[in-house]
Amino acid sequence: MANVLDLRRRIRSVKSTRQITRAMKMVSAAKLRRAQDRALAARPYAQRIASVLASLKRRIEVLDPETGNLRHPLFAVRPEKRILLVIISGDKGFAGAFNTNILKASHQFLALCEDKEVDIEAIGRKARDQMRRRYGVATHDVVQSENPADGSPLTHHVRRRKSRIEVVGDHPGLLEKLNHRVVRELAEEIIRRYTHAEIDACYVVYNEFKSVIQQRVVTERLLPLIEPGSHVIVGATEQTAEERQYAATVAAEAGISPFAEDTSEADEEAARFGTSDVDYIYEQPATELLNGLLPSYVAAMLFHSLAESVAAEHAARMTAMDAATNNASEMIDSLTLYMNRVRQAAITKEIIEIVSGAAAL
């Protein structure tokens, strides 16, 4: 039987763990609130870009008569032989099943691409580490050439594919300080690879987050674009009812509304952008306008996915840490009970010893 001192020590240790998990829960709640605000604040831009795009579709000169869609390389549909998969996970653990769910969805997607070449762009340390271990990193050969303009040396990096699935790109710290500029660079890089036909499609795996009780892990197609303003979801895993209920309770305790904020008024206003029923003067030719709009649109979609994923990660951590705090409390209770029993047993034993000693006299 353990002695009282050992038990007291264990209780103290569990108590300090509980303190940490409780603090982490509170921090996550605060971060979640900020992430939610940020995701919400990013919407007006994305919606306005989508509505100008939609109104541009009415202009005849940019419409492709064969497909009835916009004439632009990003709308070109090719047979999917090479795919870029963007996986958005978290940087840190302690977030329940958040990272596991993302990785599970990614592996499901990869299992479907049996004979296709897949490049993985992993955002978030968790996905990066696991994908690198499993599939290896893309390698590049350095090739030297001369600048035809002035003869100065130029270095090129030429990709050398070693296996069917490889990890390209590394984005440390992108999630920590979500910044549109960096996201836009990433979007432009993806667009460049698509227009140069290095990839035939681009998919994104991320945790969609409308509110704490409206979440799902989705696989969404980013490119080729078919219908601007709509999301093409190819796979989705919903929250279980149990998870949803628990998340709602925790959110209520932390003072976070479990429902998505009502933005219908702002949405309506955004939808009117560039679509008024008037004959606009287009300062640039519509095709040129389109060339400028599409990168912004893709960047906004990517930013939206990232912002929602960050919010979802904090929500997941908040729930997980609440569960951990509760477990710690339960453990302390049962340990305290056990300790009291042990102490009582020791006292009883001593009394018996004294009594039987006295009786023997």
Next chain:
Amino acid sequence: MATDTQLQVTLVTPERILFDTTAASVDLPSRTGRIEVLPGHAPLVAELGAGDVTLQGSTLETTRWNVSWGFVEVLPNRVTILANDAVAPAAIDVDAARQQLEHAHSLWNAAGDDAEAYDAANHVLEEAQARLASAENPAS
């Protein structure tokens, strides 16, 4: 709200709405040159370049903003600016802008005869120049 002599001006960046206010007129950097918008302007959609957006007759504290790239929609009584990036001139990091300028020059030199790289370098260059000009402009 906007009246006959007032414009409703909104500046939206990918991260948030920076302001939504009224003004008597707005000066914008479009891709092909500066435009000044007064109430009653013809409906217009234009691509935004790099430069300063200046508001006249508004109640805002900062009436000059450095923006780079994006779009603008002009309606007779409303102007919506979608900028990829917008900062107040006072908040511009001059050292970073100088570094960007240097970086742009090196990109420019490395571009060779690759038209795409050349365009990209020009893009960075214009942005850096607009930033520096905006930060050094005392009238704000």
